[in-house]
Amino acid sequence: MKQGLVALVVGFMFAVGLGVSGMTQPEKVIGFLNVSGAWDPSLIFVMLGAIAFHAVTYKVIRKRKSPLLAMNWQVPSKREVTPALILGSVLFGIGWGLGGYCPGPAVTSMASFDFQPWLFVGSMLIGMVMFKQLDRKLKLQK
Amino acid sequence: MSIEWIHALIGGLIIGAAVSVMLLMNGRVTGISGIINGAISPQKGDTAWRLLFIAGLLLGGLALRSLNPEILGSSPHSNPMITLVAGLLVGFGTIMGSGCTSGHGVCGISRFSPRSLAATITFMGAGVLSVYLLRSAGVLP
Numbered sequence: 001m002k003q004g005l006v007a008l009v010v011g012f013m014f015a016v017g018l019g020v021s022g023m024t025q026p027e028k029v030i031g032f033l034n035v036s037g038a039w040d041p042s043l044i045f046v047m048l049g050a051i052a053f054h055a056v057t058y059k060v061i062r063k064r065k066s067p068l069l070a071m072n073w074q075v076p077s078k079r080e081v082t083p084a085l086i087l088g089s090v091l092f093g094i095g096w097g098l099g100g101y102c103p104g105p106a107v108t109s110m111a112s113f114d115f116q117p118w119l120f121v122g123s124m125l126i127g128m129v130m131f132k133q134l135d136r137k138l139k140l141q142k
Numbered sequence: 143m144s145i146e147w148i149h150a151l152i153g154g155l156i157i158g159a160a161v162s163v164m165l166l167m168n169g170r171v172t173g174i175s176g177i178i179n180g181a182i183s184p185q186k187g188d189t190a191w192r193l194l195f196i197a198g199l200l201l202g203g204l205a206l207r208s209l210n211p212e213i214l215g216s217s218p219h220s221n222p223m224i225t226l227v228a229g230l231l232v233g234f235g236t237i238m239g240s241g242c243t244s245g246h247g248v249c250g251i252s253r254f255s256p257r258s259l260a261a262t263i264t265f266m267g268a269g270v271l272s273v274y275l276l277r278s279a280g281v282l283p
Contacts, residue, residue, distance in 0.1 A: 010161070011199040012198040013202070015203050022153065026218070030217070042146040047154060051154075052154075053158025058162070076240075090265070091238065095228045099224065100218075112214035120228060128237045
């Protein structure tokens with residue numbers, strides 16, 4: 001229950017961070033990816049800020065034996081760069097450029113009650129299910 | 143520095159703080175595509191926190207909207223087919239590639255994961271290429 005409350009608060013903070021930074025404006029995101037045109041590089045500071053902050057806190061936090069509310073750490077430890085990782089990231093990147101939304105900003109933007117983010121999130125969920133169905137046969141993620 | 147860069151930096155720091163709280167308290171990575179994916183394929187005892195995280199995002203969205211409705215923008219095109227295909231690609235690609243901007247781009251790079259670095263360079267490059275091709279094809283202005 002406490003972990004659920006933490007998740008709620010983290011979700012709220014994350015959405016506020018996305019909104020403040022400009023990530024919930026697809027036009028701005030597409031401007032950031034438009035390197036060959038009227039490039040708007042400001043969004044690079046979202047990643048730089050988040051990474052700078054978390055690179056420090058990650059080191060400090062991981063010195064603990066365990067998290068405060070859970071028994072164990074659940075941090076991915078896989079290190080190999082696989083074809084599925086690269087191909088999946090290519091497809092994600094194409095979709096990101098096409099719509100201007102990545103998953104977090106898309107869900108946050110549903111609060112506008114505009115049709116576009118709802119359509120995007122609906123088809124994103126279908127895309128997730130499609131990959132899982134396909135992966136049952138192909139086992140790409142093994 | 144223009145004000146937009148400062149907003150981006152402050153927003154980034156808030157995101158960095160959010161993912162730090164998740165790690166310190168729950169011991170988890172804040173990878174949004176993974177959290178959503180786990181929420182739609184429920185496993186006992188592993189669903190409630192995911193739904194609450196998503197609820198937090200939506201509440202945050204509502205708070206932003208009440209401050210200024212323009213914070214939640216829309217794409218420069220209004221073609222629903224483009225949005226549909228974009229969503230399918232993002233959903234399919236993030237699960238195939240084990241993460242998105244949050245899981246790989248923020249959490250993964252912060253712990254110097256070679257997988258996340260490779261994924262982030264790849265999806266950013268693909269995003270740049272995608273926008274270039276869409277502008278060449280006249281789909282995006």
